[in-house]
Amino acid sequence: MTEDANHTDLQTIIGETGEVGLVRLTFTQPLRVPAIDPLTFEQWSRLVACPQCGTSAGVALEARDRSAVAVCPSQACARAWPANDVFTASQIRQMNHLRLQGTEVTAPHPTQVTVNLVPELAGDDPAQEEDPRADDDGSTLDAEARWTIGAAAVHDQHAPPLVVCLGWSRGLLGWSLPAEGELYERLYPPAGGSALDAHMTQVLLGLAIHQAALHQTQYEIRGLELTAIAAELDPGRAHELRGTRPAGLGADGGRLRRSDARRLATAPDTDRDRWLHLAGEVIASHCEDDFPVQGHKRENLPLSTRVSLRTSTLGPRRQRFLNPAALDFTWYQRAPATSVAPAEGPI
Structure with a gap:
């Protein structure tokens, strides 16, 4: 699913008060998600619509802490209902990250994390501490x-x-x-x-x-x-x-x-x-x-x-x-370690 297909004029609100980790994505066009019959395994696409008034265009999906909630856009209705079967809170936040990065907004895997939100600490010196065993002859090992x-x-x-x-x-x-x-x-x-x-x-x-x-x-x-x-x-x-x-x-x-x-x-x-x-x-x-x-x-x-x-x-x-991109075993020590004299200055 791309932004052109289902996310046209996607709007986002981050961090409103009252909900932990709130992110809201508003879909101005009707949203369809994959569905499957549990008995026959037949697959189709299901329209996401308000269960009370039937409105589909403009439905908002919110990530609230661990939960996903859909909200009807009709002011006369304003019904909210659980939406983890549409997108999870994790997926909503990952899609929002893609939007903030200016890249194509696609639906992440429902259980894997395919978009890495972990920030880099810019400007941190990767030099390591001195080797405390540098003077050991190796004859004894603790x-x-x-x-x-x-x-x-x-x-x-x-x-x-x-x-x-x-x-x-x-x-x-x-x-x-x-x-x-x-x-x-x-x-x-x-x-x-x-x-x-x-x-x-x-x-x-x-x-x-x-x-x-x-x-x-x-x-x-x-x-x-x-x-x-x-x-x-x-x-x-x-x-x-x-x-x-x-x-x-x-x-x-x-x-x-x-x-x-x-x-x-x-x-x-x-x-x-x-x-x-x-x-x-x-x-x-x-x-x-x-x-x-x-x-x-x-x-x-x-x-x-x-x-x-x-x-x-x-x-x-x-x-x-965990997506392989998230399991990065080189992020902390990317190059052969070099021990140098400690630097002076603030953290």
């Missing part, structure tokens, strides 16, 4: 060093584990960002979010994946349980991530950027707590059940309660939902 070498040797990884963990972190955020209203508002710059917060959320989530794999001696990162990652982000132990500095693999890198290490060390507690909270929201969006706990809003519950005990491992549960 547990972390042995695990790092083993994880880097796993088939299809062949990179220092922190690099792999940050690739998964970016993929997880790439899936959650258009689907979750709070993350969309806080981390997507066109909706008022912060590219720095998005970057540091990925860094802390990557560190949580790294530490969970290390603590469980899990060499293949995609086999890590999501609940183990969530445990590292539990408020009772998340503060430990602030001081986590993976040693990496010598000239192959796998260490934090100096700029990120400095932010974690010197940023106000309010900033670091916000980054940890947002990292927890990302992993919770992949872990928690879709059914709300009776009598509670999900954001008011501790992370450990929100994580379903039935969740699977990282790869099988989430990889099928």
Whole structure:
């Protein structure tokens, strides 16, 4: 579906008050979506129209937090009804992103995220911290060093584990960002979010994946349980991530950027707590059940309660939902690492 076909004069409203992560797309022409008979599997296109008055031209689709809602354009009716069977909240936000980029507006995959909304942090220095083992003769290896070498040797990884963990972190955020209203508002710059917060959320989530794999001696990162990652982000132990500095693999890198290490060390507690909270929201969006706990809003519950005990491992549960473009294992360390003297100056 292209803008010329069904999105003629598509209008958009972002961030109205009262709804978390609100995006509204108004279709000035009647909108038709694919449909299928569940018994005969016959396929056809279904007209999206108000169930009360039958109006089809000018129907608006809204992304409200995790839900999609259709709104009748008739002022005399103004009926709103659930529209997840038309487009999901994630699809609506992805289409809006395409429009903001000035590219052809097409309908994204209903479950995969095919449009990457994760912002880049412009101007960030990619130089890494110094190798803490540079002077070691290699005669003795601690547990972390042995695990790092083993994880880097796993088939299809062949990179220092922190690099792999940050690739998964970016993929997880790439899936959650258009689907979750709070993350969309806080981390997507066109909706008022912060590219720095998005970057540091990925860094802390990557560190949580790294530490969970290390603590469980899990060499293949995609086999890590999501609940183990969530445990590292539990408020009772998340503060430990602030001081986590993976040693990496010598000239192959796998260490934090100096700029990120400095932010974690010197940023106000309010900033670091916000980054940890947002990292927890990302992993919770992949872990928690879709059914709300009776009598509670999900954001008011501790992370450990929100994580379903039935969740699977990282790869099988989430990889099928992540477009290959979102699973970028080179975004954090794109070139061979070079250790240089720390630079002076602000974050």
